[in-house]
Amino acid sequence: MKMGIEEKQQEVIDEFGVFSDWMQKYEYIIELGKELPLIDEKYKTDDHLIRGCQSRVWLNAAMDESGVILFTADSDAIITKGLIALVIRVLSGEKPTDIVGADLHFVKDIGLQEHLSPTRSNGLASMIKQMKIYALAMGRLPA
Amino acid sequence: MEAEPMIIAPHNIEQLREEFPLLHQKVNGSPLIYLDNAATTQKPLYVIESITNYYTGYNANIHRGVHHLANLATDAFEKARNKVKRFISASTDSEIIFTSGTTDAINLVAQTFGKSTLQKGDEILLSVMEHHSNIVPWQMVAESTGAKIRVIPITSSGEWDLSALDTLIGERTRIVAVNHVSNALGTINPVKILIDKAHIAGAKVLIDGAQAIAHIPVHVGYLDCDFYCFSGHKMYGPTGTGVLYGKKELLEMMPPYRGGGEMIETVSFENTTFNRLPHKFEAGTPNIEGVIALGAAIEFIEQLGWEWMNEQEELLLQAATEMLHSIEGVKIYGTSKHKVPVVSFLAEGIHPYDLGTLLDKQGIAVRTGHHCTQPLWDWYKISGTLRASFSVYNNLEEIGIFKQALLKAISLLK
Ligand SMILES: Cc1ncc(COP(=O)(O)O)c(C=O)c1O
DSSP: OOOOHHHHHHHHHHHHHTOOSHHHHHHHHHHHHHHOOOSOGGGOSGGGEEEOSSSEEEEEEEEOTTSOEEEEEEESSHHHHHHHHHHHHHHTTBOHHHHHHOOOTHHHHTTOGGGGSGGGOOSHHHHHHHHHHHHHHHHTSOO | OOOOOOOSSOSSHHHHHHTOGGGSOEETTEEOEEOBTTTOOOOOHHHHHHHHHIIIIIOOOSSSOOSHHHHHHHHHHHHHHHHHHHHHTOSOGGGEEEESSHHHHHHHHIIIIIHHHOOTTOEEEEETTOOGGGTHHHHHHHHHHTOEEEEEOBOTTSOBOGGGHHHHOOTTEEEEEEESBOTTTOBBOOHHHHHHHHHHTTOEEEEEOTTTTTTSOOOHHHHTOSEEEEEGGGTTSOTTOEEEEEOHHHHHHSOOSSOSSSSEEEOOSSOOEEOOTTGGGOOSSOOHHHHHHHHHHHHHHHHHOHHHHHHHHHHHHHHHHHHHHTSTTEEEEOOOSSBOSEEEEEETTOOHHHHHHHHHTTTEEOEEEOTTOHHHHHHHTSSOEEEEEOOTTOOHHHHHHHHHHHHHHHHHHO
């Protein structure tokens, strides 16, 4: 059976549970950041840019025939990119209503909530907001 | 017999560090290494206690009461003004205007002197390495008066290109506004040369001294600048305090900035007359405890002494520069021979945000990003740097730990 947002969050939390210090955690995030070719180059334009003051994030959303939203994104900072990979893993492929209502508690549970604080200005918090806005808008479109 | 002066600023780094309680804490499990002093310095006990003493002993509004406490507070406030005057060698206390900071001081000059004297086609000369606080206020006044902004270019070492001055300064130049020391690069600029050239052309000069005031002795009389601005929080003093020095004859002719209490002599609905300098520019109840604590910060700096401070800071700058040179792929931005202890740098292929995040995980506070000097980074064609900025309480051991932390972060990110 396909996993929902909650199950996917739990999976991420379990994965991070094995790390005993910040180094291992960040090594893993950086690995995720390096691995994923996240967005088609044609979407790396100002239209898709989310301005965090320090790192830039590009986000694209598309709905497939089955009515779920597929997100792709990228950032010029690798740690931000790794965090994005986690958020996308949790939200991408879900129905608009589920995305709008999602509580992304996993960020806090794995000890990375500092990256959501506005003073980090890394674009992650704005990206999540933008994902929900896309979901809200796309949820209103005729399927 | 006179009592021995109290030691508030010992000439021994370990003892000096004891004067800064904030330094003794752990961040993310490691001892804090605070290398963001250009953003704001930490405060010594002497300054912190001056605020406590004010609130526990003689808090009162100033310049308006006849009672005992009001006199004590007014006295302490005006003594602080006199300390500032001596500290920067102004000619009279009335040339010292208290503001909320450098930004506030620059806006004051732009909105009063700038707005009342600039005409369409007049020119304001800035430099590529200005802080946004010394750009935006001038853009605003240029917008409303029709004046134009011109910009002094720099060389790759992060110094003014002086060869451009003769074509940039001309008969339409009315105001020159530049920093004494660059917050992003650490360059100490040859302001005296520029001030003299500007004066020959009939222009007035404002110096943004935010980054100079804690690192080099400032003598406004020698510099002959028309305005000099700085913030208390970058010189061991409290936030929300700053100084505008202005030549008396200019301050006299400038219209008032903000209206309110303190800045008036008489008020009626038909006609209000303004107070004398410096009160003309200090509307409302000022930051009394802040100004008093700024005075304490000056005493602290004076007791340390420029000679000792500069020796320490030069050691730190050299050690940090050599340390960064020893790491492969690290490039320093700002390589002038005349610098305060600031190193701005990038590691090849690594985003400053990533490096800054991993340094923070190791207890090291540096600044990442554009440091409010976007035009400067546009010139270098990068989006920003990491900046480590040192103060007298930093030591060589911290630079050693900084190096290890950098190596670790870089190896994780590579
Ligand atoms: C060169 C320079 N000018 C102006 C400012 C603005 O100072 P403040 O924010 O204290 O008004 C700063 C502070 O970062 C600075 O470094």
